[in-house]
Amino acid sequence: MTTNTDRGAFRIGKHVVLLAGVVLMLYPVAWMLSSSLKPAGDIFTTSSLIPRSWDLSNYATG
């Protein structure tokens, strides 16, 4: 027998799993986006997704 709370928990669980999937899907894409905004030297030396110094020159010259 499934009760309403069971179903609610199941629904939330489904969202948790899906959101974990979303992170897996999006992290590399976000990494790529953040690398596009970093100076070349920072791409492989800093792991933070938020650039230490913003550099739009990749877009200007690319």
Place this chain on the structure above:
Amino acid sequence: MPTAVASEPDTQVPARPVPAPPARRRTADGRWGGVFLAPWLLGLVLLTLGPMAASLYFSFTDFGLLGSPHWVGGKNYAELLTDDPTYLQSIKVTLVYVGLSVPLKLAIALLVAMVLNTKLRGLSFYRAVFYLPSLLGASVAVAIMWRQLFTGDGVVNRFLAVLGIDAPSWVSNPDYSIYTLVALAAWQFGTPMLIFLAGLQQIPRTLLEAASVDGAGTVSRFFRVTLPLLTPILFFNLVMQVIGSFQAFSQAYVVGDGQGGPAESTLVYSLYLYKAAFVEFKMGYASAIAWVFLLGIAALTAVNFLFSRYWVFYDDEH
């Protein structure tokens, strides 16, 4: 005055014969059709069939890009199949890659499609996000990013370190490097997922409801109703993915540092073909590799179709 049609009032759509155009106009139509076809036909002959014929010829010669080709008969093929351990290695790598990545990719695609086929808040958001990696395709940028994720101090290992696992550098260890390529392929499961989704929506709800009423649980509903009705879609995806994975090149080129390294562990077939042609300039030999490849994929696809008779279910069959 209508004659034969009017005497059959029951016929819903009167079968009125379309009058054939006069013969002169038909040939003129054909001529114009030919004119409009010409650009495509020209492209096919000059850009596809011509080079294919040339490469077939080169595969029997010792052509080396410079100089003129000399006929050597089946020597390239003989050397390829009996006296080239690197070639055999590339076949092994390719089979491992295809054998792992295709089932994994299809399983994930089907699973996600099943989940995204239910009523769910944020459904279109999830669908878009799960398709996003596939939009990037097999580009060099993605491969570089992937390589970076799996290096010794890459993101994956940093994450594993948090969990207390001391992992090796995935891309520079010959035992694991191929699996990073498999993971990359599995990550881009968007296209088969979309096709599965379309297929799932074709399955009549009534059948699933009837199965529920008869007492079938989720698992048996999946294996007895959903999966059989989905087999044509599964088959299509399988054929496309097998062919696509055999042709994998740029991922292996980047992750393997242009060499199929480390220790030839990511030397997929197309990469070896490329190296033979454009690194060693053995054009004749590379052409032979390409033709064996073509025949191999064609044979495998034929086997695939042959076996499909035993497991693919078409609704209109009797």
